[in-house]
Amino acid sequence: MPNRVSCGALRAADEGAEVELCGWVNRRRDHGGLIFVDLRDTDGITQIVFDPQHPSFAQAEHLRNEDVLRAVGSVRRRPSGTENPRLATGEIEVAIGTLEILNRSQVPPFQVNSEEPVDENLRLEYRYLDLRRPRMQRNIRTRHQIVKAMRDFFDSRGFLEIETPMMIKSTPEGARDYLVPSRLYPRHFYALPQSPQLLKQILMISGFGKYMQIARCMRDEDQRADRLVEFVQLDVELSFCTQDDVLEVMESCMRYVWLTVLGVEVPPFPRLTHQEAIAKYGVDKPDLRFGLELADVSQSFAGTEFAVFRSAIESGGAIVALRYPGGAALSRREFDALTETAKQFGGKGMVWIALGSDGTKSSAARFLSETQIAAVRDALAAETGDALLLFADAAAVAYAVAGKMRNEVGDRCNLRDPNVYAFAWVTGFPYLEIDEATGEPAPAHHPFTAPAPGDWELIDRDPTAMRAQHYDMVLNGYELGSGSIRIHKAQEQRKIFEMLKLTPEQVEERFGFFVRALEYGAPPHGGMALGIDRIVMIACGEANLREVTAFPKNSVARDVMMDAPSPVPEQLVKDLHLRLAPEVRSPG
RNA sequence: GGCGCUGUAGCUCAGUUGGUUAGAGCGCCGCCCUGUCACGGCGGAGGUCGAGGGUUCGAGCCCCUUCAGCGUCGCCA
Numbered sequence: 001m002p003n004r005v006s007c008g009a010l011r012a013a014d015e016g017a018e019v020e021l022c023g024w025v026n027r028r029r030d031h032g033g034l035i036f037v038d039l040r041d042t043d044g045i046t047q048i049v050f051d052p053q054h055p056s057f058a059q060a061e062h063l064r065n066e067d068v069l070r071a072v073g074s075v076r077r078r079p080s081g082t083e084n085p086r087l088a089t090g091e092i093e094v095a096i097g098t099l100e101i102l103n104r105s106q107v108p109p110f111q112v113n114s115e116e117p118v119d120e121n122l123r124l125e126y127r128y129l130d131l132r133r134p135r136m137q138r139n140i141r142t143r144h145q146i147v148k149a150m151r152d153f154f155d156s157r158g159f160l161e162i163e164t165p166m167m168i169k170s171t172p173e174g175a176r177d178y179l180v181p182s183r184l185y186p187r188h189f190y191a192l193p194q195s196p197q198l199l200k201q202i203l204m205i206s207g208f209g210k211y212m213q214i215a216r217c218m219r220d221e222d223q224r225a226d227r228l229v230e231f232v233q234l235d236v237e238l239s240f241c242t243q244d245d246v247l248e249v250m251e252s253c254m255r256y257v258w259l260t261v262l263g264v265e266v267p268p269f270p271r272l273t274h275q276e277a278i279a280k281y282g283v284d285k286p287d288l289r290f291g292l293e294l295a296d297v298s299q300s301f302a303g304t305e306f307a308v309f310r311s312a313i314e315s316g317g318a319i320v321a322l323r324y325p326g327g328a329a330l331s332r333r334e335f336d337a338l339t340e341t342a343k344q345f346g347g348k349g350m351v352w353i354a355l356g357s358d359g360t361k362s363s364a365a366r367f368l369s370e371t372q373i374a375a376v377r378d379a380l381a382a383e384t385g386d387a388l389l390l391f392a393d394a395a396a397v398a399y400a401v402a403g404k405m406r407n408e409v410g411d412r413c414n415l416r417d418p419n420v421y422a423f424a425w426v427t428g429f430p431y432l433e434i435d436e437a438t439g440e441p442a443p444a445h446h447p448f449t450a451p452a453p454g455d456w457e458l459i460d461r462d463p464t465a466m467r468a469q470h471y472d473m474v475l476n477g478y479e480l481g482s483g484s485i486r487i488h489k490a491q492e493q494r495k496i497f498e499m500l501k502l503t504p505e506q507v508e509e510r511f512g513f514f515v516r517a518l519e520y521g522a523p524p525h526g527g528m529a530l531g532i533d534r535i536v537m538i539a540c541g542e543a544n545l546r547e548v549t550a551f552p553k554n555s556v557a558r559d560v561m562m563d564a565p566s567p568v569p570e571q572l573v574k575d576l577h578l579r580l581a582p583e584v585r586s587p588g
Numbered sequence: 589g590g591c592g593c594u595g596u597a598g599c600u601c602a603g604u605u606g607g608u609u610a611g612a613g614c615g616c617c618g619c620c621c622u623g624u625c626a627c628g629g630c631g632g633a634g635g636u637c638g639a640g641g642g643u644u645c646g647a648g649c650c651c652c653u654u655c656a657g658c659g660u661c662g663c664c665a
Contacts, residue, residue, distance in 0.1 A: 031628085032621035047625070065615090082623050090625085107616060110599050114614080114626085118599065121657065174665040194665090221664045222589095344591075344660070446665050555658065 002072050002097075008044020012091040014075045021046055021094060022102070024132065025067045026113045028060070035060045036093075039069060040113075042137050047084075047093040048073065056099040066105030066112060066129075073097040120546070124560045127551060139548045142261065143536045147214055149257045150234050150532075157249065159210040159236070162203060164196040166216070171198075171510055174446070175219035178229075186577040192218040195529055197446065198514050200237040201486055204525035205517050209239035214532065225544045226478060226534060229557050233481065234535075237527030243469055243485055246526050247271075247425060250473060250483070254423065254535075262539060266423060269473075273428035282320070282403020284429070287477030288422035290415035294402050297321045297390070300375035306367035308349070312392035319392045320402040323380040324409045327387025328354040328361075335363065335387075341408060342391065347401035353388040407477055416476070418541040424474045431455070431466035440501070445470050447496050449484035450526075456492075463499055473530060475538055483528025490518040 002018040010019065023041035035050040037060060048071050050060040063069070073094040084090030109125075110118045112132050123130040130136060151161065170177045170191035177191040193199075195217050203211045215235040223229055236250065251269050258264045270288065277284050280293040298319045301309045309319055324330075330338070335352045342350040353362040353373055362368055376388050389405060391398045410416045431451055432441040441464055443449070451459070452467040459466065469485035487493045493515055497507045507515065536548040546552040553559055573580060 027625075027627095029624050029627050030621085031624065034622040034624080036624055036627085038625070045625095049623085052622075079623065082625090084625055087625075093623095107598075111615065114599090116600060116614080119595095119657080122599080171665090175663085197665095219664065222662085224664090225659075227664070340592095346661075443665055556656095 006043035007039050007041040007046040008088055010046060010075055010089050010092050010094070012077060014092065015077050017075045018072070018097070019075055019094060020070065020072045021048070022070050023068070024105075024112075025063050025065050025069065027065065028063050030061065037063060037069075037071075038113075039071060040132075042141075044088050046089045047078075047087075048096055049093050050096050050099075054096055056096050059099055059101065060096070063101070064105065064107070066108055066132075067101060068103040068105070070100040070102055071096060071098075121554055121560050124546075124552070124554055127561050131550060136547070139536070139540045139542065140550055142540050143532075143548055145261045146257055146536055146539060147532065149260045150212075150253060151214070153253045153256045154210075154212040154236070157210070159212040159238075160208055161212055161214070162208060163213065164193070164199040164215065166192060168193050168199070169513075175221045178218045178220050181576040181578055183575050183577075194219050195233060196235055197448065198511075200235060200527060201448065201522075201525065202514070202517050204237055204239045204488075205520065205522045209523070209525075211235075211237045211527075215529070223553070223555050223557060226537070228533060228545050228549065229553055231545075232532040233529040234532050235527070235529045236483075237525060239523040239525045241485075241524070241526050243427070243471060243526065246483055246485075246528055247471060250528050250530070251423075251425075254473070254480075254530075257535075258421065258539075264421060266421060269423045269425050271425040271427060274426055274430065275428065277426050278399050278403075282399040282401070282406060283477075284426055284472065285474045285477060285479040286403075286424065286426075287407055287410060287416060288424050288474075289417060289420050289476055290410050290413075292323055292325075292406055292409060292415070294399065294406065295321045295376075295379035297376050297379050300372050300379070304367065304372070306364060308351070308364075309367075309392050312394075312398070315394070317393055318395040318398045319390055320395075320398040321376050321380055322389045322391075322402050322406055322409065323382045324387040324389055325413050326385055327352075327389075327409070328356045328385050330354065330387060338389070338405075338408075339363075342389075342401055342405055345401045345404040346397060347391055348393055350405075351390040351392070353390070355382060355384050355386050355388065357384055418476075418538075420476075421538070422476055426472040426474055427470075428452070429468050429470045429472075430464070431468040431470075432464050434464070441499075443496075443500065444468065445482060445484065447500055448486050448493070450487045450492075459495060459499055469526070471528070473528070475535075478534050478538065479531075480534055481528060481530035483526065485524075485526035488518060488522040488524050490515050490522075493518055 002020040004020045007021055007023045021039055023039040026038040026040035026045055029036040033052045035057065037048045037050070038045050039048055050057045071094060073096045075092050076095055077091060078093050108129050110122060110129070112129050115135065131140065167180055167190035170179065170189060174194055177194065180190040180192065182188045182190060196213065196215050200211055213235045215233045216230065217233055218230050220229060238245065238249070255266045258266045274284055277286050280286070282294050296318050298313055301313065301319055304310050312319060338352070339350040351362065351364045353360060353368065353376065355377065360373060376390065380388060382388055391402045393401065430444055431449070433444040435442040445468065450469045452469055455466045470482060471484065472482045473480040487496060494507065533545045533549060537545050540548055542548055551559070551561065558564070
């Protein structure tokens with residue numbers, strides 16, 4: 001009985017063994033009198049050799065890529081000089097004994113055995129072929145290992161994984177809900193969870209003090225390379241904890257994951273406040289793989305004649321400066337393109353100063369004095385050969401644009417090595433932010449977050465000064481997730497709702513079940529949720545979540561393999577007590 | 589919803605100033621080939637140039653409209 005082995009297993013030491021291999025034809029090389037077939041499975045590739053006198057030779061002549069085989073044969077060393085060092089199994093080959101063609105394949109619409117880029121929607125339509133490719137096999141495997149490591153870690157710390165329902169109540173805060181119409185209750189809907197937030201808090205009230213879940217979440221919002229409508233969170237909550245308790249357990253988890261899956265020892269995470277993050281990096285999710293800290297150089301331009309700067313300063317704004325290492329080599333045209341990028345990021349424009357070895361050039365040369373340029377250069381510790389980029393605007397805008405440009409410069413200068421992992425904590429977020437659409441204060445995160453100790457007293461006096469016991473975990477410029485210490489007293493939760501201008505009736509209708517739960521001895525608690533898709537994406541060195549998701553929706557939220565969403569029979573719609581609106585435009 | 593980029597063979601792409609029969613590599617089909625591993629050689633098939641309209645003697649190329657895809661901004665408590 002031959003031993004069944006994977007296509008990546010055999011080595012020189014296996015010489016002489018009788019083995020059975022199952023897999024797909026990766027490629028056939030037909031020399032007329034000798035045929036090689038590379039057999040592929042999830043583990044690797046093994047070369048099968050068909051000698052012309054062998055009965056299977058005729059079969060081998062008709063093999064095509066992606067045919068499925070069972071090959072039984074004997075392992076032999078390749079003749080000296082024909083070993084393939086690029087293959088893990090390259091020292092050996094399997095001389096065919098018996099060949100069984102388990103299934104034939106159509107000619108695939110793209111080459112499975114090539115890493116050549118293919119239109120993503122074609123890949124998604126034939127996802128089963130795309131997933132056969134080694135890169136996807138590796139990514140999906142890494143994903144499994146990461147999720148397993150997370151479960152192992154929390155299990156070892158005494159956490160229980162508890163499943164929460166997929167059909168819950170719609171709560172109007174936050175992103176748009178995916179709705180499920182009810183057949184039994186006309187005109188009523190379930191919602192798919194945007195996160196199990198309230199359920200996990202209720203689990204704390206239920207006495208399950210250490211909860212975790214690999215939780216599926218859905219948000220009906222436009223997608224991005226780093227955002228899917230359907231995603232997975234590592235959801236964690238614990239009772240009787242402080243903020244530091246949560247940070248400790250989440251940080252330990254991530255360091256465990258990186259060590260066990262990637263073999264990388266991650267140093268303790270630096271912590272910075274939201275205020276520091278904005279001041280130094282212009283964003284609340286800074287990429288700490290590189291420095292290039294921003295500088296507010298408004299002071300250096302007091303009394304300037306330059307209208308752009310003067311109006312920014314006079315209206316209480318700021319001039320924020322960024323160093324571009326080696327940027328002095330850019331042409332005027334390239335600076336113009338960079339200015340366009342800044343505009344795309346929401347800026348009004350950009351002033352550049354090139355510190356060339358042959359002198360200083362600038363888009364605002366006429367208005368800038370030697371002293372002013374020297375002040376900016378000193379503030380950024382810039383050197384000859386660098387460029388200085390300046391953004392004048394309302395302070396929040398100037399920092400935001402400068403922060404995005406900092407990442408752009410980081411890209412251009414190759415400072416964002418995907419094999420470097422710069423984790424960080426960001427804490428001390430403001431409780432409220434001003435909603436730009438309404439001008440009203442709205443919770444910066446969610447309304448179940450507890451204010452910072454001592455900040456309750458601000459709620460009537462100056463609510464926008466309140467800070468939250470909220471924290472973000474950041475990695476390489478991505479927000480991995482956020483968490484908070486929660487409000488655990490009903491009257492405090494009501495106070496927050498009141499500040500958010502919800503009437504008692506609205507509170508009862510939307511959150512009545514939850515506030516009631518808080519009234520029955522809710523323990524102090526807090527937690528966090530991390531985006532597993534993003535974690536896996538970064539761990540795999542990918543730039544798009546779809547590369548680490550087996551069956552993702554495309555960028556416009558379609559499943560192009562199954563062709564969903566799709567129309568349904570009229571009766572199904574009727575059963576749900578729904579009537580479809582007339583078509584606005586004929587589809588397709 | 590705004591902006592940018594892209595749409596040419598099954599795949600990845602080229603296509604000049606608007607000018608004869610739209611090309612390449614890979615893949616596919618056939619024949620040849622006993623040590624290849626992106627095997628090699630010879631031959632062949634394969635095109636609604638995303639769609640519609642316009643300008644022109646003539647459009648893959650210019651103009652308008654539209655559809656689709658990717659990215660980005662808005663949005664994502």
